[in-house]
Amino acid sequence: MSADRSLNLNAPVKNSSSIRLDLQTWTEVEDYLKHCKGIILPIGSTEQHGPTGAIGTDTLTAEAIAREVGCRTGVLVTPTQAFGMAEHHLGFPGTMSLKPSTLLAVLHDLVVSLASNGFEKIFVINGHGGNIATVKAAFMQAYGTAISQKLSVSSRFQCKLANWFMAAPVRSFSRDLYGDKEGHHATPSEISLTLHLQHSLRSKQMPLPDPSPAGPIHGPEDFRLRYPDGRMGSDPYLAQSSHGEALLEIAATSLSQDLSNFLKAS
Numbered sequence: 001m002s003a004d005r006s007l008n009l010n011a012p013v014k015n016s017s018s019i020r021l022d023l024q025t026w027t028e029v030e031d032y033l034k035h036c037k038g039i040i041l042p043i044g045s046t047e048q049h050g051p052t053g054a055i056g057t058d059t060l061t062a063e064a065i066a067r068e069v070g071c072r073t074g075v076l077v078t079p080t081q082a083f084g085m086a087e088h089h090l091g092f093p094g095t096m097s098l099k100p101s102t103l104l105a106v107l108h109d110l111v112v113s114l115a116s117n118g119f120e121k122i123f124v125i126n127g128h129g130g131n132i133a134t135v136k137a138a139f140m141q142a143y144g145t146a147i148s149q150k151l152s153v154s155s156r157f158q159c160k161l162a163n164w165f166m167a168a169p170v171r172s173f174s175r176d177l178y179g180d181k182e183g184h185h186a187t188p189s190e191i192s193l194t195l196h197l198q199h200s201l202r203s204k205q206m207p208l209p210d211p212s213p214a215g216p217i218h219g220p221e222d223f224r225l226r227y228p229d230g231r232m233g234s235d236p237y238l239a240q241s242s243h244g245e246a247l248l249e250i251a252a253t254s255l256s257q258d259l260s261n262f263l264k265a266s
Contacts, residue, residue, distance in 0.1 A: 016070070016071050019067070019070035019074065019076055020067070020076075021039070021076050021078045022078075022079050024076070029076070033117070033119070036074070036075065036076075036263075037118065037119055037120035037121055037153075037156075037263075038075050038120070038121040038122075038123060038259070038262070038263045039077070039114060039119050039121070039122055040066050040069060040070055040075055040076065040077045040078065040123045040124075040125060040259070041066075041077075041111070041114075041122055041123070041124045041125070042062040042063045042065075042066035042067075042077065042081070042124075042125045042127070043062060043081040043084060043107070043124055043125070043126050043128070043135065044056070044057075044059030044062040044081070044082055044084060044127040044128055045058040045059065045083065045084035045085075045086045045097075045127065045128035045130065045131065046059065046084075046094075046095065046096040046097075047084075047086035047089040047092075047094075047096075047097065048089050048092035048093075048094060048095050048186075048230045049186040049190070049191070049236075050185070050186030050208075050229055050230040050231040050234070050236055051231075052186075052191070052205050052206060052208065052236050052237070053186045053190075053191050053230075053236055054198070054201055054204075055095070056082070057127075057190050057191065057194050058084065058190070059082045059127060060127075060193075060197055060198065061164065061193045061194065062080060062125050062127030062128075062164065064193070064248060065125055065164045065248065065251045065252055066125040068252040069255050069256050069259060072252060072256045073256055073259055073260065075123070075259060078110075078114075081106065081107070083096055083098050084097070084098065084103060084128045084130060084131040085097060085098055085099070085100050085103050085128075086130055087099065087100075087130075087220065088130070088219060088220055088223045089223065089230070090220040091220035091221055091223055091224035092224065092230055100134045103131065103134045103138070104134050104137050107124075107135055107138035107139075108138045108142050108145065111138065111139070111142045112145050112146065112151075115154075115157050116149075116151055118152070118153060119153070120153045121158055121160070121263050122158070122160070123159075123162060123258075123259050123262055124159065124160065124161050125164060125255060126161060126164070127164060127165070127190075129165075132161065136161060142157075142159065143157065160258075162255050162258055162259075164251045164255060165187075165190065167250075167251055167255060167258075169250045169251075170250055170251050170254065173189075173246065173250055174187070174188075174247075177238070178235070178238050180233070181234065181235040181238060182234060183211065183231060183232050183233035183234025184214040184232040184233055185214075185227070185230070185232035185233075185234060186230055186231040186232070187234045187236070188234060188235060188236050188238040188239040188243070189239075189243070189247055191205075191236040191244075192239040192241065192243035192244035192247060193244040193247050193248060195239055195240065195244050196241045196242075196243075196244030196245045196247075196248060197244065197248075199241070205236070208229070208235070208237060211232065211233055211234055211235065212226055212227045212231070212232065212233070213233050214232040215232075
């Protein structure tokens with residue numbers, strides 16, 4: 001059967017619990033695999049986001065968008081991988097990072113586990129730029145493992161990385177709202193989304209001095225020297241909850257279409 005048979009973008013799932021893998025039984029997942037071989041895996045990071053941004057920003061945003069995409073498509077969503085490659089942020093209290101080699105091993109094991117269950121298309125929704133290179137490397141290693149272990153899905157096993165903040169409609173909307181004040185880290189777009197998701201964060205927003213301009217990223221000590229308050233060319237004070245609501249809609253619409261295309265492709 002085709003991998004996308006369960007998709008119906010015109011009939012959203014009203015109960016989000018029905019697309020959460022962690023709330024299913026194994027028999028329900030077995031039944032799901034009879035009509036859909038796709039699954040969404042959100043990944044974020046636990047790292048500083050400037051003096052006014054939540055440490056869980058990248059995880060909160062990736063998870064919210066992943067679940068919205070799941071509701072729109074009927075595709076299952078795994079629990080969120082909350083720890084990413086954030087070594088360069090370790091100069092700021094609260095950051096928790098995996099080494100690239102550790103993250104590669106974790107992602108490799110997770111996607112191979114899904115492949116061994118019979119999932120053929122794994123759509124990773126990412127909220128952190130520092131994860132990109134490692135996630136792609138994990139995919140390549142997983143393909144080799146699927147072949148060497150002679151998994152039944154090895155000839156059809158595919159993974160796709162979707163960085164929600166890099167989706168063209170999201171970038172266009174953010175550019176229209178914030179121009180060059182969007183910056184590269186602790187951006188008003190991602191902060192806007194967290195303000196929409198967690199109302200308690202609104203009280204933390206305040207005007208800040210001009211940030212250090214975006215530039216190189218090296219180790220944690222060098223990063224702290226270059227970007228003393230954690231921001232990279234961004235003005236998160238421009239963030240608004242209403243912007244975040246719109247960004248969630250734009251990102252979910254774009255990524256739902258990307259997922260549909262991915263599941264239909266051979």
